[in-house]
Amino acid sequence: MSDNLQTLGDALPRLGDAVLVTLQLTLGGAALAFVLALLLGFGSRSHRGAVRVPSRVVVEFFRGTSLIVQMFWLFYVLPVFGFRLESLACGVLALGLNYGAYGAEVVRGSINSVPAGQWEASTALNLGHVHRLRRVIFPQAWALMIPMFTNLLIQLLKGSALATYILLHDLNYFTEQLRRSTQDTFFSFTFGLLVYFAIAYLLTLVMNALEVRAKNRLGAGPTLREVLRIAPVPATAKAGAA
Amino acid sequence: MTDRDTTPAIEFRGVVKRFGDNTVLDGLDFTVAKGDRVTLIGPSGSGKTTILRLLMTLEESNGGLILIDGEPYTHEMRGGKRVAVPEKRRRQVRRRVGMVFQQFNLFPNMSVLENIIEAPVHVLGLSTAQAVVRAEELLEQVGLADKRDARCTQLSGGQQQRVAIARALAMDPEILLLDEVTSALDPEIVADVLGVLREVAETTDITMLIVTHEMQFARDVSNRVLMFDHGRIIEEAEPEVIFTAPREERTQQFLSAVLGEDTADRS
Known part of the structure; x- marks a missing residue:
């Protein structure tokens, strides 16, 4: 065991690099996925067929194809057409496209879940289409989206492990290297699990904070400050007037 | 000007509305003069709320024309064909x-004040300062000046509805549609909301179209009552006449059913 720790200690600088690569894949992929989710999610709701149909096709395609095959395709096939992307760019792109397609469904569903009365009140106040979405509908849909986005983000983090196979030295790769140098399968893979879990847990905490804030803005639940204090929520924050 | 004053505020010309196989309005004609307060009564499913929703463009009609101040609103005749008016012109009307x-439909992501000033600032183009001044006047008028910065979710139903009234008035409408505005409220706070609306009726010349089961309110506020049944107006009269001596048997039945359960005087 002490040999293992010794080996791990020697590898620590490389662990930092590996975690950094995994974080770059995860956060880069998530940022791209988020933008795509919004574009494709809103596109899927468009009345114009020229917008809606391509959005649906893209969503269905990237949702329905394997992430690892997408990565391989970007990494090995795209150069055939004269576009050579860095490994990291391929990873981010594949993760963004794949999870963006899932996210688009989250966006679409959440927008549709905002009560009809909110749309109608906006019409009655003569708000323009874009204004209505931006100021009335989206802030309410956002609170519904976050828990589902949290799930997708964690899945995206785990999906990023596939980037090892397009030659990235990410956390998964590091774990494998650790196994080779220690010859201890249990130790190295357990260590890998724990690091992935730690990252996932941190991401969950951040997303939960976003969720608390979004709900509070809709007048539901405590403020983030109140939650972080872990003190009992004052009664006034919860109870509406009778 | 005199010419304009005689133009009806609202005119329905042969308006048809179907929901699937169910024809709710089948060639409805009626007009509402400027400044009129018209109450629509009748059993549920008789098409009253549909009329308000058509006027707010929340539903699309399947036939006929709706005119506001004599202007085509949702559809117009062009070359003998009925065509939809583009959204841009609909917005103007x-x-x-x-x-x-x-159900009030306040925006939960905004405070009371923000709910009221949102459209005046972004649609009418008022400055925020102007809109706030007006919003504060309106909140005063509906008796909620102290709730200016409250969250809508912290308000009771009656308070939310009064904010919703202030929000609608902040747009300076010429026509105000009231769709069963007290139906979701506890009986004891209905009077507050109706009191606010009575004052609006007394102090403005806004044309009002009211769908309500509060017959005393209808009687006090409106100058005309339309009795609907199966999407048609079966009786039309001044409130005094229709509530005391309805001509049609169907109206008598309806009123005795409604007034029978409504023994407590809520005014």
Whole structure:
């Protein structure tokens, strides 16, 4: 065991690099996925067929194809057409496209879940289409989206492990290297699990904070400050007037 | 000017509305003069709320024309064909129409004040300062000046509805549609909301179209009552006449059913 720790200690600088690569894949992929989710999610709701149909096709395609095959395709096939992307760019792109397609469904569903009365009140106040979405509908849909986005983000983090196979030295790769140098399968893979879990847990905490804030803005639940204090929520924050 | 004053605020010409196989309005004609307060009564499913929703463009009609101040609103005749009016022109006409809903429909992501100033600032182009001054006046008028910065979710139903009324009035509508605005409220706070609306009726010349089961309110506020049944107007009269001596048997039945359960005087 002490040999293992010794080996791990020697590898620590490389662990930092590996975690950094995994974080770059995860956060880069998530940022791209988020933008795509919004574009494709809103596109899927468009009345114009020229917008809606391509959005649906893209969503269905990237949702329905394997992430690892997408990565391989970007990494090995795209150069055939004269576009050579860095490994990291391929990873981010594949993760963004794949999870963006899932996210688009989250966006679409959440927008549709905002009560009809909110749309109608906006019409009655003569708000323009874009204004209505931006100021009335989206802030309410956002609170519904976050828990589902949290799930997708964690899945995206785990999906990023596939980037090892397009030659990235990410956390998964590091774990494998650790196994080779220690010859201890249990130790190295357990260590890998724990690091992935730690990252996932941190991401969950951040997303939960976003969720608390979004709900509070809709007048539901405590403020983030109140939650972080872990003190009992004052009664006034919860109870509406009778 | 005199010419304009005789133009009806609202005119329905042969308006048809179907929901699937169910024809709710089948060639409805009626007009509402400027400044009129018209109450629509009748059993549920008789098409009253549909009329308000058509006027707010929340539903699309399947036939006929709706005119506001003599202007085609949602559809117009072009070359002998009925065509939809583009959204841009609808918006211009819709600006004159406001609506208060049964379920209030305040925006939960905004404070009371923000709910009221949102459309005046972004649609009418008022400065925030102007809109706030007006909003504060309106909150005063509906008796909620102290709730200016409250969250809508912290308000009771009656308070939310009063904010919704202030929000609709902040757009300076020429026509105000009231769709069962007290139906979702506890009986004891219905009077507050109706009191606010009575004052609006007394102090403004806004044309009002009211769907309500509060017959005393209808009697006090409106100058005309339309009795609907199966999407048609079966009786039309001044409130005094229709509530005391309805001509049609169907109206008598309806009123005795409604007034029978409504023994407590809520005014």
